[in-house]
Amino acid sequence: MSLLVLAAIALAGWMWWTGRLQRVTGQDAVAIGVGLLGLILLAKGKPLLGVAPALLTGLYALWRFNRGEKERKSREIPPGPMDVAEARALLGVDEHADAEAIRAAHRRLIALTHPDRGGTEALARKINAARDVLLRHHGEK
Template sequence: MGLFALLLIGLAGWLIWTGRLQRMSAKDGMALGAALVGAVMAAKGKPLIGAPLLVGATLFFFTKSQPGSKRSSKPVPQATSPQAVIDARKLLGVGPDADALAIRAAHRRLIASVHPDRGGTEALAAQINAARDLLIKEAAHRP
């Protein structure tokens, strides 16, 4: 069990080092913390305390990863309104006749200046990415 605890601590360190921990929700962090505490307790010879924490965290992450679960974080497809397309064009600065290449080029120019790694916000980068996806989908359906 001590090796398992070290592996979990190593996993947490790796998540922090690579920045993946920033994209975790508070519930994910709490479940990871419970798993770490459970592994340490089990390694110290207290499996009655550690095992339920480990099992609970495992079940949390397992149910979250299932496609049909309520906790799944997959986006729900929405119908595109004409106003959403207009707003996306304004955000990327492309005209109504822009093709996929022009949309991607405008996206690259804009995201380079507002990317979270360069001081921008994740919310704005997500809006720009969503606008690109919407316009490319809309351009593919245009005659």
């Protein structure tokens, strides 16, 4: 096999190992397959057949990356000061909640929306800020 094909397989393995392939769609899988086919054809000495699939896969990857950046920026929550009522609403606790109930609500919510599980970092920061505001208001921290 060609060094280029081995590098592509190693890159795909690294992406799978680090969890970067969690959000791969069917289109992404087809593009990866077409790109590997193009690389194999290039490695076998058939540049006329291999250049087009490899080039199309590269263009698809650039398009997908740019689209992903735009989606990530649109999901971010703008930072700002948070009042106690907003923090209670975000964590889903009432005004009589003690520190342990606040921490439990925070743990439950952050487990669902953590960036490692598909949430955004901005949302995790907002949830953490809500916990801090409520604990400070409650007199702890």
